[in-house]
Amino acid sequence: MLPPNMKHFLFLATSLAVTVLPTANLHAKVWTAPLDQIAKVGPEGAGNAEAAEAWAELTGQGSEIIIPVLEAMESAGPLARNWMRSAVETVFEKDLAASADLPTDALKIFLLDRNNEPNARRLAFDLYHRVTPNEADAIVPGFIDDPSPGLRREAVARLIDEGQNLLNQERKEESITTLTSALEAAREVDQIDEIAKLLREKLDQKVDLPRQFGFLMYWDLIAPFDNTDRGGFDLAYPPEESIDLNGSYPGKEGKEISWQAHSTSDDYGMVDFNKPFSPLKQVVGYAYTEFNSIKARSAQLRLGCKNAWKIWLNGELVFGRDEYHRGIRIDQYILPVHLDEGKNTLLVKACQNEQEQDWTVQWQFQLRVTDETGTAILSTDRKPTPDATEPARRRGE
Amino acid sequence: MKITHLILCALLLSITAKADWLNFRGPSASGYNPDATGTPSELSDATLAWKVSLPGRGLGSAIIVGDKVFVTAASGPDQKQLHVLCFGAADGSPIWERRFWATGRTMSHKKTCVAAPTPASDGERVYAFYSSNDVVCLDLKGNLMWLRGLTLDYPNASNSLGMSSSPLVVGNTLVVQVENDSESFAAGLDKISGINKWKLDRPKAANWTSPTTLNINGEEIVALQSSKGVLGVLPDTGSRIFNFEGGAATIPSSASAGDSLYIPSGGLTAITVKTDGSETVKHWNESAQRPGTPSPLVINDKVFIINNAGVLNCANRQTGERLWRIRLERSDKSATPTGSFSGSPVAGAEGFIYLFSEAGVGLVVDVSGDEGEIVSEIELGETILSTASLDNGAVYIRSDRHLWKFGK
Numbered sequence: 001m002l003p004p005n006m007k008h009f010l011f012l013a014t015s016l017a018v019t020v021l022p023t024a025n026l027h028a029k030v031w032t033a034p035l036d037q038i039a040k041v042g043p044e045g046a047g048n049a050e051a052a053e054a055w056a057e058l059t060g061q062g063s064e065i066i067i068p069v070l071e072a073m074e075s076a077g078p079l080a081r082n083w084m085r086s087a088v089e090t091v092f093e094k095d096l097a098a099s100a101d102l103p104t105d106a107l108k109i110f111l112l113d114r115n116n117e118p119n120a121r122r123l124a125f126d127l128y129h130r131v132t133p134n135e136a137d138a139i140v141p142g143f144i145d146d147p148s149p150g151l152r153r154e155a156v157a158r159l160i161d162e163g164q165n166l167l168n169q170e171r172k173e174e175s176i177t178t179l180t181s182a183l184e185a186a187r188e189v190d191q192i193d194e195i196a197k198l199l200r201e202k203l204d205q206k207v208d209l210p211r212q213f214g215f216l217m218y219w220d221l222i223a224p225f226d227n228t229d230r231g232g233f234d235l236a237y238p239p240e241e242s243i244d245l246n247g248s249y250p251g252k253e254g255k256e257i258s259w260q261a262h263s264t265s266d267d268y269g270m271v272d273f274n275k276p277f278s279p280l281k282q283v284v285g286y287a288y289t290e291f292n293s294i295k296a297r298s299a300q301l302r303l304g305c306k307n308a309w310k311i312w313l314n315g316e317l318v319f320g321r322d323e324y325h326r327g328i329r330i331d332q333y334i335l336p337v338h339l340d341e342g343k344n345t346l347l348v349k350a351c352q353n354e355q356e357q358d359w360t361v362q363w364q365f366q367l368r369v370t371d372e373t374g375t376a377i378l379s380t381d382r383k384p385t386p387d388a389t390e391p392a393r394r395r396g397e
Numbered sequence: 398m399k400i401t402h403l404i405l406c407a408l409l410l411s412i413t414a415k416a417d418w419l420n421f422r423g424p425s426a427s428g429y430n431p432d433a434t435g436t437p438s439e440l441s442d443a444t445l446a447w448k449v450s451l452p453g454r455g456l457g458s459a460i461i462v463g464d465k466v467f468v469t470a471a472s473g474p475d476q477k478q479l480h481v482l483c484f485g486a487a488d489g490s491p492i493w494e495r496r497f498w499a500t501g502r503t504m505s506h507k508k509t510c511v512a513a514p515t516p517a518s519d520g521e522r523v524y525a526f527y528s529s530n531d532v533v534c535l536d537l538k539g540n541l542m543w544l545r546g547l548t549l550d551y552p553n554a555s556n557s558l559g560m561s562s563s564p565l566v567v568g569n570t571l572v573v574q575v576e577n578d579s580e581s582f583a584a585g586l587d588k589i590s591g592i593n594k595w596k597l598d599r600p601k602a603a604n605w606t607s608p609t610t611l612n613i614n615g616e617e618i619v620a621l622q623s624s625k626g627v628l629g630v631l632p633d634t635g636s637r638i639f640n641f642e643g644g645a646a647t648i649p650s651s652a653s654a655g656d657s658l659y660i661p662s663g664g665l666t667a668i669t670v671k672t673d674g675s676e677t678v679k680h681w682n683e684s685a686q687r688p689g690t691p692s693p694l695v696i697n698d699k700v701f702i703i704n705n706a707g708v709l710n711c712a713n714r715q716t717g718e719r720l721w722r723i724r725l726e727r728s729d730k731s732a733t734p735t736g737s738f739s740g741s742p743v744a745g746a747e748g749f750i751y752l753f754s755e756a757g758v759g760l761v762v763d764v765s766g767d768e769g770e771i772v773s774e775i776e777l778g779e780t781i782l783s784t785a786s787l788d789n790g791a792v793y794i795r796s797d798r799h800l801w802k803f804g805k
Binding site for chain 2: 041043044046049051052055059078079082083085086087090119153188306319322323327328332333
């Protein structure tokens, strides 16, 4: 038999549990349902009306929704992530303006957890920085090997500044060490370029940019097929059916053409059809190479091309675009793919059109393989970057 | 009683005397707002109301909705951070800012940028559009209403040089032109939900022009310009009303006045759409009146163009006959030259045209007389690629880094 005090205690404890537990459940659902709704936004505006209601519900809450929403970005598509980002920032600004408590410690924990979604982590850092800029600045160096490109960039920028300062002080060896570390860590094109320029031009260092970027330098090329009136883009010439590097085919105007080895020594992996085939108009060329992956994995093909192009991986068309001469840049097109373990085949089709202006001469492309952070994935049998003086070699040679 | 009546009338007049500038080039997207009164005749430190900083890059014009000014920008290494900013029109105080990640491609020529299109408004919402083909709808308080990633939906809808067509709200439809060499289209989006009301395949050619509207028989018709000409459609359904097939420029947009359209085509071509909407009537074509980058401007019975040589031409709207022309140059030859113009001329009720050159020189041209006269010049010290916006008593202009308000 329980003593009266214990009975009273148990009664109170039970009452409290009955009151608190459902409330705790209800509190947990405050952001769950709206987040589920936002995650459902789909193509062509599907789910927008419901998402707007859910967004209003979320932003009517306080900063307790910030971390759950950041976490929800992990499994969200790009549109849903934008809805979530906007909700987080709206609530943050509201509470900041009201001098309400903000989850500063939780933001720090979230952003330092490398398993969290990279954009969400960067957003968390920005918010953390708004509240405690000095503490946020103090953790930047730790991002030097971070999987989030947005965070890593900050740390690389610091190293570049440091390296530049050492150079200005004529502490060259230290500058080389610092900038070399920066280069190893850098993933963004503008930073890589900046570092390479300093190392090469100011410190007389060699920099293997193609390797740094992961450009594919060895190809077999075949051209020209016909592209009169831009019709070649849609025509499936023999390389699109099968690859026989010893084969010959009727090309433009019936002339027999065959594959030829080609390598590029260009810093940015530019494969220039004009070099072996001379500047031509209204033609199609193909480039073939093989890429050995150490394991099956997701990756990105990052292409730059100002001609109309198509690209196949392992015989499957990945994407194509029929735009001519609107510009070229590194990572112009980022194509998510899946690499097989071992050998992967890559075929690029580049079409030259009829334009005669001097800025339409180029018939070329550049291609690199990276992971989603922009880190180069190198073929297991990658050959050294060709020297400019070497003759063209087939990839197996 | 009489005094009360007078006070009520005065209040009513002040309430109704709004001159919102809701989209690129204001009313009918044509650059002229006869309701914008009191705009300054002078651009100077004395008339500068305020100047605020902007993030990243942007060349879309500001829009003015009531007492708020909205502008877009894009920042970050690849301009992947999209911004929508709201300022108080009276003092430039920041009211809110919303940011988004671009979901489409952000590559563009270095002269232009991702925040090139001007946002649009229906008076209750703001619609921001970017070269990445992201569309963001917010209410005037910054609450998110809807999002679209048009490149997510249509993966080849992009232009490696960048896109700049500005959106336009017509009735209940947000009209967007996403015209390029590959997956080229124009669409009418439901302004409340962002869902497609219609989508038209368009010529596969890069196109940086923006839609305008004509008033035909009391109905607003959207004019979609491309290298092929101008297609007129009903805003609600995208149904074809007229088709002018004489070709047109892909950079300067048309200007409308009532049921007439002044198209950068073979120089400048004036058409009217017949009252039943079935045909267009070409009134005149002047090959010598060839707009450069800036779009033409119609003010009452005159049409103005700025050619590539930096000359402002004024022509009779009915005949195309040139009335006068002036070179847009500094009075002080030792001052920063005016240079070329990317932004288009705009005008309010006072008879002043406002334009800003790439070199950052702002000009006020008085066109109320028989000849145009430059009455004010200012150097802003920054590259200006944008078109000015007007409100009662005010002129707004932006660069990448700043937004200025001149006037009251």
